[in-house]
Amino acid sequence: MTQKTVAIIGSGNWGSAIARIIGNTVIQHSSTFQERVPMWVFEEMVDDKKLSEIINTEHINVKYLPGKKIPVNVVAVPDLMEATKNADILVFVVPHQFVEKICHQLKGTVKDTAVAVSLIKGLSSKSTNTQLRLISEDIGEMLGIDVAVLMGANLAPEVANDNFCEATIGSKSLSTAMELKKLFHTDNFRINVVQDFQTVEICGALKNVVACAAGFSDGLGYGDNTKAAIIRLGLMEMMRFIEYFYPNTRIKTFFESCGIADLVTTCYGGRNRKVCEAFAKTKRPIHELEIELLKGQSAQGPLTAAELYEVIKTRDLLKMFPLFEAVHNICIGQVPVEDFIGKIRNHPEYEDRSNDEFH
């Protein structure tokens, strides 16, 4: 068996953190993987030096993950074609707006037998008002290969600090899943694999909408129990949504890191929560608060809420998703944030379910 070549596409904060893991695991499993791991770097100048050259001499991404060593066998490559040449495993870890352009460039150059794994959270911009599309679907269609996903409650700074964290890999194929587990699983980065890849991926997008609701609750001054009720109702809508659009979903997947763990972290610590808390307190436009609070990063929640809203409205499903609907209407200024609780008070979760429960 020849060793497989792993290429990392992306070298931001998350890409650099994951490069620290992959650089070590490929050596640990050197009969499975090639030791040299090319990492595509979007070239930019840092203090008059090329970022790729800094990474290859200092072995630190001084711009996006300062102070953390990247193993020397991870090699920064500014040319995308060169970085991905002969790759058997393509690790996608770029901002989601770059996916289409990258795949367009890669089209036709990737081995038939290659697989990709996407670490990108969010929805495809090709989503329509009747169907959301997953980023993994975009990659898979454009490159003609299988795409797995890795999601979970794992923010780059904690992973880069070697803190104990978890992640979930979702993959259609068992052999791909087990190979990817080898590539990512370490003493401090604990991986579970599931087959239900669509649930894994879409949880990562929908949780941001629930985090907006949690932020409203915080901003309105409600306590822990109100927030817990909101998070729970949000989770119920996530489950309904995924069950409706992906009927093969397994309820167990929601108990993985990509499910409740990531949801809870995002609702207590994430940036969507933060922006929406500030929105509820100040009533200032969300895009202004993003600039001020997130220093150029964006909050995906309001955008995802808008996309969800279109899909559920077009399909006449608004009654099933009062929390998603309310988050969207509040974010666009159609409903005052003070009305939020009123919009979820008669949630379908509270309807009589005795036929289902008592048997």
Next chain:
Amino acid sequence: MTQKTVAIIGSGNWGSAIARIIGNTVIQHSSTFQERVPMWVFEEMVDDKKLSEIINTEHINVKYLPGKKIPVNVVAVPDLMEATKNADILVFVVPHQFVEKICHQLKGTVKDTAVAVSLIKGLSSKSTNTQLRLISEDIGEMLGIDVAVLMGANLAPEVANDNFCEATIGSKSLSTAMELKKLFHTDNFRINVVQDFQTVEICGALKNVVACAAGFSDGLGYGDNTKAAIIRLGLMEMMRFIEYFYPNTRIKTFFESCGIADLVTTCYGGRNRKVCEAFAKTKRPIHELEIELLKGQSAQGPLTAAELYEVIKTRDLLKMFPLFEAVHNICIGQVPVEDFIGKIRNHPEYEDRSNDEFH
């Protein structure tokens, strides 16, 4: 149909908060319930006046829920027998150490057709080293009646403030469940009913052990993702434990307020988290920290961990529950808190589950 008499047994912080709800719902559903609701008060003197008399004149429990009006149809009664005379629904809301004595007094005086509902969180002190016992089982056995439970992410102060909160009622019988829903469900206190009463009740005890683990994580300075991983592993052990001892449990029950919602609230805001955070930081004995931080209240988590430990050890199940085991061993000083992550790193959750997942 004659109206049913509701008696509230207990008038502490939680009892008084729930009396505010019941006092209103019995009037709203006056064809179902008697309007007069006796509430047993453990008599004590407050500023030279009897607490029961203060409640019946000022309609405020000045000692345990100051500033909040209790409806006038809730009548404080210092005599337990008088308070429960002819009761059709007995609402138990007392500290768990009083249950046995109260049931002993009530034995033989309760109608055959009566039902009880327990709002008491914790385990029975009659638990043995082979089997945990539920408080509802104690009440049911001693009084010879059916016992339902009401649990969830609902702390008395928030419920008393009429904040939006949820609760779960677990009841064997559909008719009891629906009647209790009438008694508790309001615009701000939203009730779901399930049949799986044992899961509802035991979640309320086990979550405190997980909250100890979350407190260790906070005290050791770990971040959001480590804490999310710990909470998730704790939830998995709760589910394993309940599935093992109560094989009829339904996974859906964990998605109710009594499950993940209560767990999350407790792991972010509860007193077990607080004491165990302080323990990890200071290494001072837990009973000292309780006195200092909880002003006389106790943290149930370490006690429940000790009871769990006996049961799982006796049955040779320690390997399935490394988090529960570690919490107990750390609380009793057998294992340094710094070793906590080491004890859960190879959790059975991370074992190869491909046979189960890929089909």
